[in-house]
Amino acid sequence: MSQPEVPTVIFIGQPNSGKSTLFNSIAGPKAETSNFPGTSIKHTHSRVAIDGRLVDVVDLPGTYSLCTSDPAEQVVLTHLFSERPDLVINVIDASTLSRGLELTLELVELGYPMVIALNMIDVAERKGIELEAGQIERRLGVPVVPTIAAHGRGVRELLDRAFDVLDRGQTLKPPRFSDDVETPVAEVERLLPAGFPVFSNGRFTAIKLVETAGHACGDFLGEVEPGLREAVDGARRAIETDRGAPAYEVISAERHHQAMKLAEESSRVLHGRRMTWDKKVDAVLMHPVFGYVILAAVFVAFFVIIFKVGNPLETLLLGPFDALMAALAARLGDGLLFHLAEGLIQGIGGGVAIVLPYFLPLLFLMAALEDFGYLARAGFLLDAFMHRIGLHGKSVSPFILGFGCNVPAVVSTRILESRRDRVLTSLLIPFIPCSARTTIVLALVAFYLGPLWAMGFYVMNILIVALLGWIISRFLKEPSPGLILEIPSLKAPRPGAILRKTWLQVHSFIRFAWPLLIAGSLVLSLLGYFRADGWINSVLAPLVVKGLGLPQELGVTLVFGFLRKELSLIMMLQALGVDYQSLMTVISREQIVVFTVFVSFFIPCLSTCAILWKEIGRKWAVLSVGLSVGVALVLSWAVRLIL
């Protein structure tokens, strides 16, 4: 059969079903995977050739059901309903089969061609459950393939079955609800007016109308005309009178029971629940005492390792660049060429020798924690503390991601259900010291004043985030809806996945930030050559000299800090005309602290501003900038007074 257009295949599954891992093994390492519910919030498209056939594969964020008001999950609805895919690959976590099947049943009702990947079959076996894929296949009319995505097992067969469905089509067998639900639904289906935007089939549309009436997630069905509205309300009332519960709850319960029955029919318990390694580890990780000891240890270890790895590496890497500079200075004198070379070398050197030694270990550890599934546990442990600042445990993951880079952290606030929580979390994230600022703190404060000072800096920073959260939440009165957070099972860390995620981040640094760093460094060199930096410095002098008590030359570096925070450090050295080792000859310890505090807090970097604008709107983005400038000024003055 000839297929003129490239077919679209979407991957859909509940969070933590291993969907992105499976997607990666098919589409190549493009989608980020992690072990926190709802982290792949941006969907990933790629066009791949499999056995010589072109296919557009789309990885969607994990979703628990097709009836959701959570913005991250609504992306899924948009995809399903407005960009009708040719095939759905439904990924189920075999170890939590019965819950996964609830989404599957909704997909079977939807009736698009589909294939099921019964993933993490090894985890189910570890739990003592043997699954019979054939049973699910017979009952639903959907090919079911057991897979272990992390090892690539079953992927070949999954693709074969997928192509088979694409070529030959299939007949799905959606299970029927009880008669007292099915009859009113059929009535709504019968009354659907001609021209009503039917999704896939009349029954699915009718079910969704009844199920979502009056709820935000019904929006995609569009305006319902009065006549139909009456029929839908009638159906809902009929169900509610019969069952004594809201229609959405009755329908959800029907699926729940269908799913449990199907799961029971298709699984065989091999042995009783054993104490598996992850349960034992979990008992300690979430213990009311040890849990917090471990949490604190993780944070301390985090920074100690970065300092122990980053610091020696930095010294090692800086040497050749300094030597090169000295050689060039002797050769080229003080002309334009020298200034250009100097800018170039400091830009490249800055990237290699200052940023990567700190950036790399931080990103690697972050990826490891994420993959292991620690973030959700941290959310559980810190929920009570987050309540004090008007949030709850689900915000912990965006905050922790913020230590890596604020931009993805702001994007990840989409996992929060209420807009209020998203706004508050997004306003606080720019105050979390991202890896760029960690670079500055470690390179300046830790290097010149000692690790304890750096630790103190972080403690102060976290207290400030808490204080700001407490203050802002006074103004956002609307109560937070409370924590409902899935704790996914722990995964043995997979070095491949961790390295891949680290590489993704490093890659985006090399592609976007490094050129900017080099260009910025060149511009600064040229400014120096043409004596234009003096002009910028004198404009900023009242702030820099009078306000902060810093050398006037540092004015221009603040401008570059807005582009990217780590630029400030390199620019600082260049503006003062010294190399890193001899910084203390021109600037005092107090000035280093003031500079670090000011640069860390003042204005989120350009990319963060842009993402704030996009995610929470201009008003809040402007407020965020104002807030950072205010906090930076107040803090730097305070530090000046104290030191």
Add this chain to the structure above:
Amino acid sequence: MNLLDAPHGTPLRVVDLAGGESVRRRLMALGFHKGDIVVLEGQAILRGPLLVRNCRSDTTVALGRGVAQKVLVEAVHEPA
């Protein structure tokens, strides 16, 4: 009784999900329904969230106290 008053480590049957529609929908989407058997497996300090395992699907969720209060349960005596 609600989950806050329920004993830890013994099977409990969910008899009702109280609270607003969005909370109930969320709980149901995560696989918690009336009639399910759950076990309380832990609690964070300082009136922190409860750790609730659904025995049927073997999934675990952390529920904040406000949410936990809305899940009404009764003790069951037969093994889960």
